[in-house]
Amino acid sequence: MQILKIGLLGLGNIGSGVYSLIKRKNKLIAQQSGVRLEIVRIADRSRSLGISVPKHLLTQDVNQVVRHPHIDTVVELFGGVQPTLKFVLTALRSGKDVVTANKALLAEEGDQIFRMAERFDRKIFFEASVGGGIPVIQGLREGLVTNHIQSIHSIINGTSNYILSEMTERGLDFKTALKAAQQKGYAEANPTLDIEGGDAAHKITILASLAFGKMAKFKDVYVEGISAIRHEDIAFANEFGYRIKLLAIVKKSGDGVEARVQPTLIPKHHILADVNGSYNAILIRGDETGDVLFYGKGAGQKPTASAVVSDLATLGKARSASSPMRFPRGHLTVKNISTILSRYYFRFQVIDRPGMLAKISDVLGKHHISISDVIQKERRTGRVVPLILLTHGVHESAVRRAVHAIDRMPVVRGKTQVLRIEE
Ligand SMILES: NC(=O)c1ccc[n+]([C@@H]2O[C@H](COP(=O)([O-])OP(=O)(O)OC[C@H]3O[C@@H](n4cnc5c(N)ncnc54)[C@H](OP(=O)(O)O)[C@@H]3O)[C@@H](O)[C@H]2O)c1
Numbered sequence: 001m002q003i004l005k006i007g008l009l010g011l012g013n014i015g016s017g018v019y020s021l022i023k024r025k026n027k028l029i030a031q032q033s034g035v036r037l038e039i040v041r042i043a044d045r046s047r048s049l050g051i052s053v054p055k056h057l058l059t060q061d062v063n064q065v066v067r068h069p070h071i072d073t074v075v076e077l078f079g080g081v082q083p084t085l086k087f088v089l090t091a092l093r094s095g096k097d098v099v100t101a102n103k104a105l106l107a108e109e110g111d112q113i114f115r116m117a118e119r120f121d122r123k124i125f126f127e128a129s130v131g132g133g134i135p136v137i138q139g140l141r142e143g144l145v146t147n148h149i150q151s152i153h154s155i156i157n158g159t160s161n162y163i164l165s166e167m168t169e170r171g172l173d174f175k176t177a178l179k180a181a182q183q184k185g186y187a188e189a190n191p192t193l194d195i196e197g198g199d200a201a202h203k204i205t206i207l208a209s210l211a212f213g214k215m216a217k218f219k220d221v222y223v224e225g226i227s228a229i230r231h232e233d234i235a236f237a238n239e240f241g242y243r244i245k246l247l248a249i250v251k252k253s254g255d256g257v258e259a260r261v262q263p264t265l266i267p268k269h270h271i272l273a274d275v276n277g278s279y280n281a282i283l284i285r286g287d288e289t290g291d292v293l294f295y296g297k298g299a300g301q302k303p304t305a306s307a308v309v310s311d312l313a314t315l316g317k318a319r320s321a322s323s324p325m326r327f328p329r330g331h332l333t334v335k336n337i338s339t340i341l342s343r344y345y346f347r348f349q350v351i352d353r354p355g356m357l358a359k360i361s362d363v364l365g366k367h368h369i370s371i372s373d374v375i376q377k378e379r380r381t382g383r384v385v386p387l388i389l390l391t392h393g394v395h396e397s398a399v400r401r402a403v404h405a406i407d408r409m410p411v412v413r414g415k416t417q418v419l420r421i422e423e
Pocket residue numbers: 009010011012013014015043044045046047062076077078079080083084101102103104128129132298299300301304
């Protein structure tokens with residue numbers, strides 16, 4: 001039987017889940033995979049751990065894990081980029097394989113980490129870094145290996161999805177929905193990374209690298225969050241037959257690749273439109289398989305710990321089979337957002353005056369933007385009212401120039417809401 005001697009970095013939410021899962025299910029894991037998991041050392045600086053573990057396992061000195069002579073596998077669950085990167089590189093250099101759930105680390109420093117792993121002939125598994133308990137990494141690496149990936153459309157941030165679902169279903173405004181998410185434990189005290197799209201961008205960077213076999217750069221991903229979405233946008237979108245979702249998208253486009261995170265209008269009948277609450281879904285289009293959907297709990301202690309431990313079992317099996325590991329090589333060129341073609345939703349705040357719609361249409365026309373639908377609900381002459389326009393396909397650069405001009409017109413008040421539509 002293959003035995004993995006494990007060093008755990010972090011005994012927080014996921015680390016304690018991993019510890020207790022290994023304790024509870026070690027026999028089952030050994031039966032199913034022929035791999036026995038043995039925890040040798042755990043490093044954590046926190047004085048208030050939510051789980052009790054034998055004292056001899058615990059240390060506050062990270063080097064006692066990453067350089068431990070009897071540990072062959074380091075499970076990194078500290079989170080964050082620094083100083084975690086330093087510990088992961090030391091572990092690889094010291095001959096240890098690494099399992100991590102850390103999307104920020106891989107998205108921002110994956111290049112360095114994979115190069116180090118290759119140099120020292122080590123393995124890295126990171127199933128839990130995207131989609132919590134959903135086996136999407138394995139799906140991309142193995143299940144879809146015969147495919148050229150055409151596109152990935154995903155809902156991979158549970159916090160934002162929960163907030164948008166609450167705004168849609170219960171008619172809440174953004175701030176109230178965010179508070180509800182925090183009370184339910186779905187949102188952190190500082191929710192910026194989730195609601196401004198950074199977390200989803202980390203995850204789509206990883207998926208893009210696996211899908212296209214080259215390292216995508218996190219900073220090339222265009223990111224917009226959901227904090228500017230108003231309840232009225234959701235209501236207007238609904239009238240046109242759409243839902244608003246925070247989508248993380250990567251797709252082939254001509255000879256390049258688009259990679260972006262943004263609140264997006266999708267038709268109500270689209271399969272992703274019904275992914276609600278804290279659930280995640282990743283829709284992958286392969287040239288052989290067509291659409292494949294991964295759906296499930298994208299975070300939380302149990303699903304995430306399950307993904308980490310399944311990586312350990314896979315790693316143990318791979319060791320006995322000594323199968324070669326493939327890492328993405330070279331850099332993936334991501335197209336600049338200004339060159340991307342999309343349909344758009346605009347919400348202008350305008351003073352209701354005769355001829356106002358014609359003036360706005362005129363500016364849009366000058367930028368070659370053609371309108372597909374219009375809603376102007378309230379008619380209150382002289383007052384500020386919302387005017388909603390949907391467009392046909394147009395380039396982002398033209399939209400930016402047109403909106404910049406329109407926002408400076410005397411009949412327009414406030415910043416125009418601009419959202420993309422993904423059919
Ligand atoms: N939570 C989820 O649902 C979820 C889902 C998917 C992936 N992940 C990923 O899993 C990882 C762990 O997340 P988590 O929710 O378990 O975080 P967490 O609850 O904050 O646990 C991290 C633990 O590691 C300790 N720690 C961090 N840096 C350390 C250092 N340099 N030296 C010693 N101890 C250190 C922390 O101590 P302090 O408390 O003192 O900082 C804490 O006890 C992250 O990369 C996260 O993105 C989490």
